[in-house]
Amino acid sequence: MTGAPRIEVLDDAAACSDAAAHAIAQALVAAVDRHGRADWATTGGSTPVGIYQVLASAPHRDEVPWQQVHVWWGDDRYVPRDHPLSNVLPLDQVLLSASARAGLSGSGADAADIELGLEPGLWLPPAHVHAPQMTRAIADGSGLDAAVAAYDAELRADGPPVGEAGVPAFDVVLLGIGPDGHVLSVFPGSPLLDDTEAWVAAVPAPTHIEPHVPRLSLTPRILAAAVSVVVVVHGAGKAAILASVLGPERDERRWPAQLARRENATWFLDRAAAAELPTLPG
Ligand code: 6PG
Secondary structure, three states, X not given: OOOOOEEEEEOOHHHHHXXXXXXXXXXXXXXXXXXXXXXXXXXXXXXXXXXXXXXXXXXXXXXXXXXXXEEXXXXXXXXXXXXXXXXXXXXXXXXXXXXXXXXXXXXXXXXXXXXXXXXXXOOXXXXXXXXXXXXXXXXXXXXXXXXXXXXXXXXXXXXXXXXXXXXXXXXXXXXXXXXXXXXXXXXXXXXXXXXOOOOEEEEOOOOOOOOOOOEEEEOOOHHHHOOOEEEEEOOHHHHHHHHHHOOOOOOOOXXXXXXXXXOOEEEEEEHHXXXXXXXOOO
């Protein structure tokens, strides 16, 4: 029995980003209060960008004890960290403004932001930003399996405590939902749905969905172990898949995002994405 998630339907994508940023900030503050650090597994795609902008602004930039926060990724693509497809790049660019901090001009946007008087990004201890080591694996030719092994080892050495089902219990997991109903890089029919051992796995390039690049993914068992899960879905393009994922038929093999229909989860939807939901499900 996984229980029912909390579902909030908000006006638009900006409102979803505000609400999700607030939920993440609350979870991080509560975790630091409880045990002196917070472990956040974030996501890729376009969903986190607006959330990072809100988190990097007042009040969250000042209220969250960022130096105690550890960031991990639920999944990443097998591309270098500064590649447009990287799931790490949005965090580097938007939450941390890494290029501005390094004194680089980057695209020019960061420098213009500073001239406009906008605040630079947050500072987290570099050792707390646990990005999968894709750049190194590509550069030295060791390959995706080496990146998977390194990420697994890093989680075991410096990750959150092990919780339910023998997997790390993150304080907060942020998820977007793919157009096929995937979460993390757990695609429909994925062998990860049956794997009861691995924490991290290599995922071959999907052929049914872009981008067609191999991935690294955490096991979906982290969703049950997490203190809290935040799911964000916005835009009319997600309305049809959301109607299936939150619909009456349960089939997690077909729609892995249903694994996030659990009582430790809050789903933030905008009206456009929620448009085809007949009734809000339990
Ligand atoms: C990935 C992403 C993926 C993403 C969803 C939603 O590597 O494929 O992590 O799981 O979160 O596809 O994508 P959008 O946020 O762009 O809608």
